[in-house]
Amino acid sequence: MSTDNGKIDLMNLAAYLQQIRQNSDIVFSENLCAFQLGSGLSNHNYLLQDGVNKWVLRVNQNASDGFVRRKDELASWQIAGNAGLAPQLRFVSSTMDCFLSDYVETQSDWSQLAHDVDGAAVDNQSICLRQRAPQLLAQLLLAMQDLPLPQNHISLSRQWQHYLTQLHHIAVKLETMASSGPPNTNQLAISIEQWQTQWQRLQRLHHDTQLKIDSCDAVSLRNQYSHRDLTPYNLLLSDEHLLCIDFEYACQSHPLFDLAVVLQTHGISSSQQAQLKALYFSKQQNLKLGAEQALPAMGALYWTYSAAWALLMAGQSLLNGDESKLLPHLAKDYLSWFENYYTQAAK
Template sequence: MPPIIGQDKDALLAVLAQAGLTDISQIQPLADGLSNHNYHIETPTAHYVLRENADAADSFCSREQELFYWRHLAKAKLAPELLWVSGDQRYYLSQYIFAQSLPSFPLASQFAPLMEDIEGRANLLTEKAILASGTYTLEQPEVPREPSMASGYQELSLPNLSSKELSWKELSWKDLESQCSAATFDQGETHIEAWLQSHAYIKLAADQQAWSLSERLALLDSLTPNRAHSLLLQLLQQLRVQATGPYHISITEQWQEYHGQLLAFAAADKGEAWQSRLAQLLSIQTQIYDWTATLADCLVEPQFCHRDLNPHNLLLKDNQLYCIDFEYATASHPLCELAVVLATHQLTPAQRYLLVWQYLAGHPGLTSDAIKAIPAAIEMYWVFAVYWALLMAAYTHGERQQEYFDWFDHFWPLISHAS
């Protein structure tokens, strides 16, 4: 984007002067958040981020709570340092982190159909043949016969690939943005389990030794195209041990709070487009009740949760992820953190499987059967997304309101039983 010019620049310069910055070389817009605007500020000696909060977002978060957690996480070296806050809490000035790229091993275009088939059948052998070798050239591998989701068996035939077709590339973390529904997560888990089961038969027939969970996870880890799942796990484990502070809300309480706000707006004339989307939400209240009950049943104790760890809120530097945007941070259900990562990151079924098992291992805040509640946690992540979109639409008008309607329509199909 070009640098800010004209009236907007003058207004931002006045804000920066309040923060003690006057020798400004450049003001560059960064990608907008859905509820704030961010600018890269450059001076002759340093770089900063200026964030401008949207008025509508004030109804969703306590600025005091947001700043409490931001400062706490910055002290723990898990967030950029917060340097200045305007008196009205509309503007924040923080450290600028020069994010690094994630090395990734992309699959050649010839393999796209086979990789898509992973979501429909247990064909992770393709990933194994490409990624487990650790080489840039492949000979035609001997692929075992693998049971398909239909009856019978099928042979997988892999093309010969050149080193040029199997070269590494660099991804910015935001390039991992994707959407995963609970149904897609369930499907991937089923296929991974089926593949591991078939692989176990081969191993047991060969050496008659038990196949431990650590061996299975190590095998899956060798099939991954990048280390995104490992970096996410590291961050989740670091966040898990942070102090919860004085703030807390359960998933059920969050749902009730959002729902109460919507019903208050329903009494006003928000127009047919808004009311029709409210009717859609009202049609799945029974399912929402069931999902929240499932999550309550597996909770032992809450933990600190960022609650919005989507790829745009994470920065990679020196092999570590840093968080930004703490508008929704609080103490809450441990599956909140896992659900948003699973729902918003482009991870293979193998990476999701690894992340789930390693995150849940010995987690003190969850029951031993909490894995069964992960689909409900993903459902509730998307439920909160549509609540957020409709509430933001209630606070806005014109083109901006239509933008939030579009977000509602984008998130809605990701919820099970949504029509």
């Protein structure tokens, strides 16, 4: 983990720090300082440093896509943490609005492996990471198949239907806002129209999406522990093995999903991808023979779900008003991400 920005005023975190002081055995000295960590798409993260002691404070946002339940997230995080696959939790607030976990010192920045990192910035260190990536990723993925199953179960079909239902409700509300609400600014009216256009585009993927779900379900023998968002930004390399962070979508689900996400989001070569798949399928116990043939469909589902998520968050932002600060980004940001994700899904 690395800090994107400089030191921040502790007064901005005073309410959370007070909860930690009053409800845990952690003691902060007068030397405590805080730094903004790379911001996630739905939460805010801070490095707390007090001498040699370091923690990560995550401040959770109230708004979500309706799937995120903090109780389920914590249970999945603890399962992974107990197996040495995640940083250890040190404090959870009673309202679950903030978590405190150990800060992990990393050997290298794993996010260098992201597809969207500028190729010109690739250096010897990132080349070395790519060479080691298949073995490290396979080790993590295979360790996850042996984890206890979380109680939370999200099937491929349930996730898609959930997004369609939520998006339909938002579409109705935005239509009402546009036609009978108070006078809208030109920019808001334009944004609502953009949202409605993207909603129509997403709905046109429905038939193909259902076919992909059916083909993927046909190769699964049983559910397993699934992180469901194993992008390079949610992985840390420490002591020669990978740790996961951000368990908002972790659950028991399809045993091919995490591999598909890794292949779609990591900038590794075709030969490195082949090596990773060979390692994974040689010891995977929850898939039928020939399951590799469903990987393209599963990869497309990942981008379809990502596009639906971005559109849902954009709709919430428009309904709440960008200035409400319920979401860490503006509607235009989410709509931009939708376009990127949709392009991948529709390939």
